[in-house]
């Protein structure tokens with residue numbers, strides 16, 4: 001190929017690559033962002049395992065992709081038409097056929113193994129979690145019941161005496177106040193889900209995890225161990241009706257001591273309203289209102305033409 005044509009082709013390729021990045025909404029900082037390939041930084045032990053699987057799978061896919069693209073382009077260039085002679089016809093390369101049959105099977109088996117072991121780790125329930133929180137989803141908000149005692153999966157058999165505060169404490173979100181789920185860092189937290197109406201889904205993007213909240217008699221359960229203090233948005237991820245998109249909450253990962261102070265303060269206040277939630281948060285030096293999401297105006301008659 002003449003030099004001028006090479007330069008033209010290289011320029012075209014560069015422009016196409018830049019355009020792809022721009023059109024995909026990628027910035028230099030995105031690419032630089034620890035090569036997460038679109039995922040947020042994980043903040044639980046379980047999420048870290050899932051991220052490792054994601055990285056390894058994506059890298060494996062890229063290696064295979066580059067090899068396939070390389071072979072395609074190499075063939076296009078190496079075997080392009082240069083004469084009018086009919087090209088040499090080949091068939092039956094048994095070694096190659098065995099190779100490209102066995103290698104994909106090995107790749108699938110390896111991916112399957114690591115996917116299964118990671119899934120087992122993420123969904124594993126321990127015998128004695130450090131704390132248990134019941135998450136109640138309803139149209140269109142959340143309630144969090146705190147107890148340090150795992151219960152047997154039945155609301156009626158829950159041993160309230162075993163709760164750290166001596167009684168059940170809970171917080172419930174309202175249309176005006178975002179509910180906040182407070183959890184201790186470094187401890188195993190068991191979440192037991194309940195729904196009072198339709199199917200919802202508990203989703204915290206920074207946990208890289210979501211789990212459907214299904215009406216009785218199914219109480220889905222899962223566990224996580226948070227690794228990083230912080231505020232993380234939570235959402236309902238299952239279309240559940242008119243205000244589904246506004247069914248948000250916030251997770252606060254705090255020190256274990258602060259978590260226990262939070263529960264004790266809630267119990268002392270003897271109330272489960274949003275004012276008690278705010279006072280208990282202030283008691284542990286946390287801001288009283290959510291800052292990762294905000295309440296929405298549910299009064300549709302007040303909407304202006306511009307917001308419809």
Ligand SMILES: [Cu+2]
Pocket residue numbers: 200201236237238239240241244245247
């Ligand atoms: Cu929903």
